[in-house]
Amino acid sequence: MGKVSLxxxxxxQYKITIKDKHTVGGEVSESTTELFGDLNVAKNGYxxxxxxxxxxxxxxxxKIFVIEPDSVRLSRGGRYGxxxxxxxxxRHNCAYDTPxxxxxxxxxxxxxxxxMSERGGNLKFAYSLDIGGGEVSDNELEVIVxxxxxxxxxxxxx
Numbered sequence: 001m002g003k004v005s006l007x008x009x010x011x012x013q014y015k016i017t018i019k020d021k022h023t024v025g026g027e028v029s030e031s032t033t034e035l036f037g038d039l040n041v042a043k044n045g046y047x048x049x050x051x052x053x054x055x056x057x058x059x060x061x062x063k064i065f066v067i068e069p070d071s072v073r074l075s076r077g078g079r080y081g082x083x084x085x086x087x088x089x090x091r092h093n094c095a096y097d098t099p100x101x102x103x104x105x106x107x108x109x110x111x112x113x114x115x116m117s118e119r120g121g122n123l124k125f126a127y128s129l130d131i132g133g134g135e136v137s138d139n140e141l142e143v144i145v146x147x148x149x150x151x152x153x154x155x156x157x158x
Contacts, residue, residue, distance in 0.1 A: 012036035017144040024137045070112045088112045106130040120145040
């Protein structure tokens with residue numbers, strides 16, 4: 001997919017809700033984040049973009065590239081840079097930046113399910129992470145995109 005620019009400006013005309021679930025050693029953690037972002041739909045896929053405004057990821061822009069029907073690339077710049085490639089049924093090696101240095105991980109995509117139009121939709125994917133061949137976690141991510149039409153009454157993370 002080539003080099004990704006994560007610094008361009010974009011209009012935040014969509015409400016993006018991210019639900020994630022991580023299972024590590026039998027312990028499950030779940031969270032939900034709401035924010036504003038952008039959606040660009042093309043013939044064979046789409047791009048979701050959003051900027052974090054709080055916490056460790058504040059000021060970082062994340063792009064989710066979806067090439068339908070079963071390929072997702074999640075890229076994030078900044079202090080916790082990430083370039084995650086997910087293709088249903090395949091394993092890829094990916095890089096994740098931490099405050100202690102870059103970490104190479106294996107990513108195996110178990111499932112990718114996408115229903116998206118210019119008005120929004122839903123993207124779900126499930127994957128496992130491994131380091132040095134040993135599985136570290138099972139993960140599920142759901143991204144819900146809703147066209148706001150015009151911003152104003154919605155309240156999201158800012």
